[in-house]
Amino acid sequence: MIDDKVAGVIDSEHTRKHFFNHRHLKILNTIAALCASQMQLAMAEEQKKKAEIELLQNKQKALESRLQSLRLQMNPHFLFNALNSVQQMILANEEMVATKYLSRFSKLLRAILVHSDKEAITLKEELEILNLYVELESIRFKGTFSYRIVCDDSIDVDEVKVPTLLIQPFVENAIWHGLMHKEVDRQLLISFEEKEEWLHCIVEDNGVGRQKAKEIKGIVANGSSHQSKGIAVSTERLKAMKNKTGAEGSIAFTDLMDKAGNAAGTRVAIDFPIQT
Amino acid sequence: MLKVLLIDDEERATDALRLMIEKTVPAIQQVMVCNDPRKAADIITAYQPALVFLDIQMPHLNGFELMEKIPNKNFKIIFTTAYNEYAIQAIRFSAFDYLLKPIDVEELQGCVQRFLENNEDYQQQYALLKNIIHNIQAPSPSEFRLALPTKAGVHFLVPAEIIRCESLGNYTKFFMENGRTYLISKTLGEYDVLLTPHHFIRTHKSHLVNKRFIAFIDHDGFAVLKDSSKVEVSRRRKDEVMQSLK
Numbered sequence: 064m065i066d067d068k069v070a071g072v073i074d075s076e077h078t079r080k081h082f083f084n085h086r087h088l089k090i091l092n093t094i095a096a097l098c099a100s101q102m103q104l105a106m107a108e109e110q111k112k113k114a115e116i117e118l119l120q121n122k123q124k125a126l127e128s129r130l131q132s133l134r135l136q137m138n139p140h141f142l143f144n145a146l147n148s149v150q151q152m153i154l155a156n157e158e159m160v161a162t163k164y165l166s167r168f169s170k171l172l173r174a175i176l177v178h179s180d181k182e183a184i185t186l187k188e189e190l191e192i193l194n195l196y197v198e199l200e201s202i203r204f205k206g207t208f209s210y211r212i213v214c215d216d217s218i219d220v221d222e223v224k225v226p227t228l229l230i231q232p233f234v235e236n237a238i239w240h241g242l243m244h245k246e247v248d249r250q251l252l253i254s255f256e257e258k259e260e261w262l263h264c265i266v267e268d269n270g271v272g273r274q275k276a277k278e279i280k281g282i283v284a285n286g287s288s289h290q291s292k293g294i295a296v297s298t299e300r301l302k303a304m305k306n307k308t309g310a311e312g313s314i315a316f317t318d319l320m321d322k323a324g325n326a327a328g329t330r331v332a333i334d335f336p337i338q339t
Numbered sequence: 340m341l342k343v344l345l346i347d348d349e350e351r352a353t354d355a356l357r358l359m360i361e362k363t364v365p366a367i368q369q370v371m372v373c374n375d376p377r378k379a380a381d382i383i384t385a386y387q388p389a390l391v392f393l394d395i396q397m398p399h400l401n402g403f404e405l406m407e408k409i410p411n412k413n414f415k416i417i418f419t420t421a422y423n424e425y426a427i428q429a430i431r432f433s434a435f436d437y438l439l440k441p442i443d444v445e446e447l448q449g450c451v452q453r454f455l456e457n458n459e460d461y462q463q464q465y466a467l468l469k470n471i472i473h474n475i476q477a478p479s480p481s482e483f484r485l486a487l488p489t490k491a492g493v494h495f496l497v498p499a500e501i502i503r504c505e506s507l508g509n510y511t512k513f514f515m516e517n518g519r520t521y522l523i524s525k526t527l528g529e530y531d532v533l534l535t536p537h538h539f540i541r542t543h544k545s546h547l548v549n550k551r552f553i554a555f556i557d558h559d560g561f562a563v564l565k566d567s568s569k570v571e572v573s574r575r576r577k578d579e580v581m582q583s584l585k
Contacts, residue, residue: 140396143421143440144349150441151355154362205350243348244398 070102071095137175138235138293141200148203164202171195178227183338186255186262187220189230193253196231200238208242208249215256223262224338226300232293233266233331241270241329257337260306264333272318272326297333306336341455342369344386346379346405347394347419356392356419356442363444364451376400380409388414390454392438395420403472415459416468417450429474431533433467433486466493485533487513487523494521498537502552502566504530506545514568516552542572542580550583 073091075083145168152161174192178184190212197210214220234253242249252267270276301312312335321327343360345353353372360367371386373379376397383391391414395402402418418430418437430437436450467486470493474483484495500516506527513521531541538550542562552565560577561569572580 140422144352147355147421147440147442148349148351151351151358154355154358203349203351 066103070099141235145199145203160202164199167195167199167202171199175228181227183224184227185221186214186218186223186225189225189228190214190220190255192228193230193234197234197238197251197253204243208238208251210251210253212253214254218255218257218262222339223257225262225335226297226304229297229300230264230266230333232297233333236294237266237268237270237329237331240276241268241272244271244276245269260337261334262337265330266333267319267328267330269319269328271328273316273329274318275326301333301335304335304338310336312336340369341367341390342371342386342388343367343390343392344371344373344379344383344388344414345392346373346376346397346402347392348374348376348397348399349394350374352394352419352440355440356447359442359444359447364448366451366455376402376405379405383409383414390415390417390451392417392419394418395423395426403468403475406468407472412465412468413461415454415461416464425480426475428480429471429483432474432483433470434488435467435471463488463493470495480536483537487521489521489523496521498534498539498549499551501534501539501549502564503549503568503570504534504539504547506547514566516566540580540583542570542576544573546570546572553580553584556581556584 073095075087075091077083145164149161149165149168152158152164171192174188174195178188178192194212197212201208201210230253234251237251242251248269250269252265254265254267256263256265298314301314304312312333315332315334317330317332318326319328319330345356347353347356353374357370357372360370367390371382371388373382377399379400393402393405393416395418397405400408406412406416416435418426418435419440419442420426420437421440427437427439436453438446438450467488470484470486474480477483481499483498485498485501487494487496496513496515502514502516504527505512505514507522509524509526511523511525511527511530513523515521527545527547531539531547534547534549535541539547540550542548548562548564548570554563554565556572556577557563557569560572560574562572562580563569
């Protein structure tokens with residue numbers, strides 16, 4: 064018997080009738096009890112092993128999804144292009160530029176590594192990451208676009224929390240697909256405002272507009288879907304952010320037009336309830 | 340006199356490659372740079388480079404689109420890219436030269452050396468380029484075509500129709516579903532890397548087999564294929580092979 068359940072039966076027969084007596088029964092009983100306890104031990108051990116394996120598997124899964132989110136947050140294409148510009152600076156003997164670029168790059172990489180496993184960081188930290196990212200891209204493109212990152216003074220950037228790297232994919236998209244296809248006067252604006260417990264973020268470029276950018280993307284779209292993935296992840300995360308009344312965070316794209324009705328850039332408005 | 344043209348929208352990228360060539364590849368005497376892919380066609384016509392280093396992802400026109408626009412491609416193309424796994428797979432399936440940024444000096448020198456030693460067949464290059472574009476535009480990598488360049492011409496194979504590959508020294512022999520065979524002067528290891536994601540398994544150091552064609556493993560430990568050929572399975576790989584058949 065194990066845990067009040069019959070685990071096995073010892074069946075004994077002998078050619079002679081009434082051969083088995085009480086002593087036999089006692090011995091058999093002892094053997095059965097010993098077997099039962101051994102079986103119990105083995106079963107317990109097996110269960111323990113199973114639990115351990117499951118725990119390890121769960122840990123692995125958690126690690127994988129964290130790595131996945133890190134990879135999504137930081138476009139490898141950006142990483143290698145950044146390293147490539149460092150190589151150029153070294154070859155061109157631009158020691159000071161290379162030194163500055165490399166230290167900014169390390170700061171950004173460190174911030175991403177430190178924050179990647181957090182669901183949310185303070186607005187101050189997010190602003191720092193955005194600043195570093197945009198500055199690095201600006202150096203890489205030799206200052207061919209100008210940018211402003213503004214945050215309303217009334218916001219307590221140390222207290223307000225934002226989902227980690229929520230805004231970065233939109234900024235990347237604005238630079239790579241909005242501004243880089245434009246010839247001159249490339250401008251990028253990122254702003255944060257607070258209104259009645261909601262944070263309003265604007266990412267605006269004066270680039271070629273979404274329609275044109277889509278046409279240009281053309282046949283390597285398959286390989287460059289990273290940005291759209293990043294944006295999809297950010298959209299999912301925004302939807303999950305609800306305030307007490309159940310209102311969700313949202314994203315709105317606006318195609319900007321000049322007076323003549325030509326495409327004049329893209330504005331992305333990202334709104335979500337403030338969390339502290 | 341060896342003339343090369345570098346095409347990349349990013350000034351720092353062409354600058355890096357130009358400086359690296361000037362410092363480490365004496366065989367190249369002239370380097371011309373183009374940062375606007377829309378002007379590249381005219382520059383190629385006027386400048387007549389022997390070698391073109393071409394970035395893949397560029398605004399306005401990507402590297403593939405640009406090459407489609409140029410009629411006489413009597414120059415060797417070497418693709419450069421920082422990161423684009425999909426495009427790199429498509430390129431490798433076409434046995435085309437490419438360099439990853441930041442560029443490794445030795446790989447650059449290797450590319451140039453190969454160009455100098457071999458007589459480039461630009462007709463073959465054109466067929467391979469078309470194959471890259473076919474692969475890039477394929478809805479999924481399962482429709483990629485594998486290019487096998489030979490002296491007589493290029494063969495394009497669909498991985499799903501390859502039964503197995505066998506190593507013969509520095510050569511690899513391909514056995515097709517339709518009974519054809521091809522002997523290619525590349526090692527099996529190179530195809531192992533390419534075909535493993537396409538349901539192939541290395542059963543033995545000399546054999547790379549399409550899992551879909553394995554019928555069963557016989558008592559002697561050989562893999563019996565659907566064309567009734569027998570392929571050796573090494574003792575160490577047996578478990579993995581059995582596992583993959585489930």
